[in-house]
Amino acid sequence: MLSTFDGEAHLGAQLDSLARQEGVDWRLLVRDDGSSDGTPALLDGFAAAHPERVRRMPGGERLGALASFTALLRAAEAADAYAFMDQDDVWLPGKLARAACLLDEGREAVCGRLRLVDAALNPVGLSAVPDFPPRFASLLAHNVAAGCTMALSPRGREMALAAPPPSGTLHDWWCALLVTGQGGRLLFDEEPCMLYRLHGANQVGGAGSLPSRALRAMRSGRPDGLRLLRTHLAALEGVALSPEAAEVAAKLRRMARAGPVERLRLRRETGFRHHAALGDALLTLWLLAAPPPP
Numbered sequence: 001m002l003s004t005f006d007g008e009a010h011l012g013a014q015l016d017s018l019a020r021q022e023g024v025d026w027r028l029l030v031r032d033d034g035s036s037d038g039t040p041a042l043l044d045g046f047a048a049a050h051p052e053r054v055r056r057m058p059g060g061e062r063l064g065a066l067a068s069f070t071a072l073l074r075a076a077e078a079a080d081a082y083a084f085m086d087q088d089d090v091w092l093p094g095k096l097a098r099a100a101c102l103l104d105e106g107r108e109a110v111c112g113r114l115r116l117v118d119a120a121l122n123p124v125g126l127s128a129v130p131d132f133p134p135r136f137a138s139l140l141a142h143n144v145a146a147g148c149t150m151a152l153s154p155r156g157r158e159m160a161l162a163a164p165p166p167s168g169t170l171h172d173w174w175c176a177l178l179v180t181g182q183g184g185r186l187l188f189d190e191e192p193c194m195l196y197r198l199h200g201a202n203q204v205g206g207a208g209s210l211p212s213r214a215l216r217a218m219r220s221g222r223p224d225g226l227r228l229l230r231t232h233l234a235a236l237e238g239v240a241l242s243p244e245a246a247e248v249a250a251k252l253r254r255m256a257r258a259g260p261v262e263r264l265r266l267r268r269e270t271g272f273r274h275h276a277a278l279g280d281a282l283l284t285l286w287l288l289a290a291p292p293p294p
Contacts, residue, residue: 007087108156108184147172
């Protein structure tokens with residue numbers, strides 16, 4: 001599933017990497033989100049080259065990435081697995097086959113590590129591996145499920161459509177919360193299967209380092225941890241969570257309205273943790289500094 005917006009510069013390489021996928025019978029559902037460059041023409045050419053594999057959704061209206069990817073997930077036809085695709089990356093030939101194999105082992109969702117490259121695809125490094133496996137409580141604190149690495153089983157897709165995403169979140173984060181919150185299994189795969197292009201205009205990857213984002217958030221008086229926590233918990237109220245996740249959500253709703261000492265106690269009880277030590281320290285500062293809601 002691919003949502004595009006003014007992606008002419010790098011879209012061709014991503015589409016070529018999809019065509020080179022090995023060991024899977026892939027299909028592409030694509031929606032353009034109101035591009036004004038040559039993106040629609042590139043999509044037309046790819047669809048003409050693969051007429052049995054590409055389906056275009058009506059587009060043109062600017063929805064934004066969250067709503068556009070959600071529309072794609074809802075419109076997807078029956079399949080053995082579902083994967084999100086960004087317009088500016090390059091997939092390694094075995095990406096989809098590996099994801100399908102991992103899902104076949106009984107999981108509802110998989111996500112994974114990124115091989116970071118610059119705009120010209122020169123190696124930059126690797127994205128971080130979580131210090132511990134992601135769970136519902138830790139995913140409420142910090143998202144490790146990059147959408148361009150994420151794949152869902154049919155059951156995982158149903159879980160990911162259980163409630164509409166709230167404004168301010170990301171489609172991958174919301175899918176991860178819905179899957180794990182309903183008792184689904186999410187695996188973080190440490191084997192990178194794609195090149196994540198850092199070109200200065202990435203919606204998420206170019207947002208700056210975690211310390212700089214945390215400092216900006218604290219200076220603004222809107223610490224991200226509690227603001228997003230409240231947003232996600234409110235949107236999850238109508239979801240049939242697993243008993244364990246329901247208990248976590250109830251305690252975190254109290255935490256989001258409590259004073260600093262009580263916040264830290266409930267945080268320990270629930271496992272509301274960042275997946276890296278530095279991020280966890282910054283999360284502690286956010287919890288101590290965030291004012292209670294009015």
